[in-house]
Amino acid sequence: MDVADPRRLALVRQRESQRNRIGIIIIIVNMINLRHSAQEVSRRLADRVESVCLRLLPGGSRKGAEWLTGDVQGGQGQSLKVQLSGEHAGRWRDWAEEGRHGDLLDLWAAARGIPLAEAFREAKEYLGMLGPEPATASPRKYQAPPVREQAGVIPVAEEGVVMRYLQLQRGLDPAVVRRFGVEGLPSAGALVFPCHAPDGTLVNRSYRTAPGPNESGLGARKRVWQDAGCAPSLFGWQALPKSAWEKRTVLLCEGQIDAMTWTQWGVPALSVPNGTGAAWIDHEWDQLELFDHIYLSFDMDGAGAENANRVMQRLGRHRCLLVKLPHKDANECLLQGCTADDAEHWIAQARPPQIHKLLLGQELHQRLMSELEPKPEPFTLDFLRVAWPHQGFYFRPHELTVWTGAYGQGKSTFLNFVALNLLSQLSHTGVFMASMEMRAESTLRRLTTTYFQEPATPPHAVTFLEKFGTRLVFADVVGYISQDLLLEMMMFSFQRHGVQHFIVDSLMRVDGLEEEFAEQGRFMNRLQEFAKETGTHIHLVAHPRKSASGQRQDRLEIKGSSLIANNADNIVAISRNPEKDALRRDNKLTPLQDASLHDTEIRVEKQRENGWLGMVPLKFFPRSSWYEKAS
Structure with a gap:
């Protein structure tokens, strides 16, 4: 049969169309697979709470509306209680140990003795939520950061030029700076921001020159870079408090100094890597998937808004909340005299992104009140009027x-x-x-x-x-x-x-x-x-x-x-x-x-x-x- 034969061309096009449809289906399945939030997984675990308790705490027993056991290892006793029904189904607390509480995803991690990210994956597998493996290219391989000569690095603990700059010129508390492990590199006139994985492994370093007096040893011209070939990781995992994981809430900002500023105000924060690329989302996806609420505090300018929009599209608009600041970024707000109380107010006022025509019922209060008011009879012809408002035909507005x-x-x-x-x-x-x-x-x-x-x-x-x-x-x-x-x-x-x-x-x-x-x-x-x-x-x-x-x-x-x-x-x-x-x-x-x-x-x-x-x-x-x- 000739290649140009119409029947053969039609068959080829049909097969291409089928392949395209299959490709689209695979993409959709992968998107669905990636979009399961920790909140959703926790909710589904709560739907089968007693089965989960039997699986994680087999030594416990049911008593009324609670599952009772001695501890997260299922030991003897009744101090650990899991709610089996009602609006708090799946919530648990160990009354014998301060601070031991959470939902069933937390319980899964505690009972198994594994990180929350691994518990999240196991729970999804248990619930049948993993689906097929994503049809993507092989994950990129990153190298470990190079070993630095300690003689050339200035630890912050020495209260040297790095600490003086961050404390005097950026308003940061020395305790917060030490918590993030910031260092100095005089040979490059730069600050060193070590980026760790949540388990403490060093995965990258970010560098930033900082203006200052000539005798400080810090450079006068701002420049940013990272260790070559290393993973594009978020800065601040090592300083993230336990409460951030428990509440599944974190703030993302655009600068390491801003992340430290937010932390100083009592708001757990991470900084995205330098630049506006999104490779860090792929690298950090498994960790960020565990957070149900992600505050975005990007620079208050056009570039910051565009960057925030790109991040929301990837992470999911449903769990992102936009923070508005009175100045360009968090550290500038700090230098202008803003306090932790101000930061608490900005967080409270943060709102999810506006989806055109999507409103909560409570946002319709005034419109509902107007709707409930008695309406004047709209125009109609005399012979179409019967008995307003329930009989007859009327030419109403909005119709x-x-x-x-x-x-x-x-x-x-x-x-x-x-x-x-x-x-x-x-x-x-x-x-x-x-x-x-x-x-x-x-x-x-x-x-x-x-x-x-x-x-x-x-x-x-x-x-x-x-x-x-x-x-x-x-x-x-x-x-x-x-x-x-x-x-x-x-x-x-x-x-x-x-x-x-x-x-x-x-x-x-x-x-x-x-x-x-x-x-x-x-x-x-x-x-x-x-x-x-x-x-x-x-x-x-x-x-x-x-x-x-x-x-x-x-x-x-x-x-x-x-x-x-x-x-x-x-x-x-x-x-x-x-x-x-x-x-x-x-x-x-x-x-x-x-x-x-x-x-x-x-x-x-x-x-x-x-x-x-x-x-x-x-x-x-x-x-x-x-x-x-x-x-």
Whole structure:
């Protein structure tokens, strides 16, 4: 078979598509595998707390709602208690040993005598949460930091130039500096920040020149670097207090001196390596996975915000909280006189990143109070009003109404009647009309005729425009209009002319929607978003599928995607009275029947707010295009 054979090409493309789908599935599985937080693992362990107790503390026993044993090794006694039920299920405490408490993940580590990271991995395996191994390249190999000649290094314990600089020029407590093990390297005029793994192993060193008096031996020009080939690790694991692990909470900042500043204020902190790369996240992932709450205190500038955003995307926005400072960074705040009380306030005010349109219920308090207030009756036509608010049909703000009905049944004529009543009854409301099936001046002539209930004349037109001309806005387009242009016109009309009602006639005159069902759904979403954000009402004409002559159409027969009906707040169908039309066609309509039978039917097929549905019979006066309720 020739390579260019269409069937072979189709088979090749099909196989490539299958491989692509498989690749995407692998990526998704790996993402899910990596996104399990310590909080989630702990919660799932609590769901099977008694089984976990049997596994970790087999020497204990159940008594009431608690599992009792002597200690984390399962010894004799009842001082260690694990809650088996209720909102605190999985929490434990050893009353015979101060500070021995936590959740089941802590218990797993304590009972096994292993680091928390290893307990986390074992617990995930026990829960079946590990999934397949990530399909990634082999992990990068890093070398150990070089051995330094001790003669060339100045330990901080000697209270030398390093300590003087950090204490006098950066405001740091000597005890905090010693806790982080900072050293000096006079040959390079630099500070040395040793980076340890949580188990104490030295994995890297960061260097930073620092300005100072010439006699100090420290360089005057700032420069940063690291030991070549070593792991890009976080600085400060060796100084992290036990409480950070117990609370699963830590702060990340952009500088070693800032990390020491936060620690001095009583906030456990780590510093990211120099630069804005993210290789350190891959290296430290297993350790950071154990923290449910990660505060980010990056520099208060554009670069800091960008760096924080990149870190949040990798670590997971759900567990990150952004800290806002009054100055560029933590150490500058310290030098400006800020205290531990200030730091406590900044931490308390830290907030998770804003996800567009995502709100907590408590953030909706004012909107809920407004929602609960009695609402004034919105505009409606007299013959559509029954009993506000539960019966009848109303043109509420923030809603989208779809008008449907077969060709020639009077949809456009009725919407002209609605527009005229809006202008007449609401003195401050503007109306936007996009009737791509008719010229703007023709629509204006019909509105004038309906208003005066007689054929329009030039004097009528002058009077009509004087009365309503500044509140009536037209899209001067015949044929097709793009979504973007239509919505741009609508937004301008809302902002500049105070338009509250938008009439779009019709959906199929919006370019690109005729046979594109998915695009129809997206357009409906855009209209809904517009109505909800502006508090306006949108009237959209949607034609029905072809049906037998004289047959009434309903919401299920709208032409196009089902998303049109699904995304509408209201659906109203307009049709002539088929029985009366049949009599007229057969020349059997008597004057008595003409007077007694209604001409038009308005059927409310959907109304999301109050659920009221119904049919309203109307009399139609062709000379003026006026409607009245049939008796």
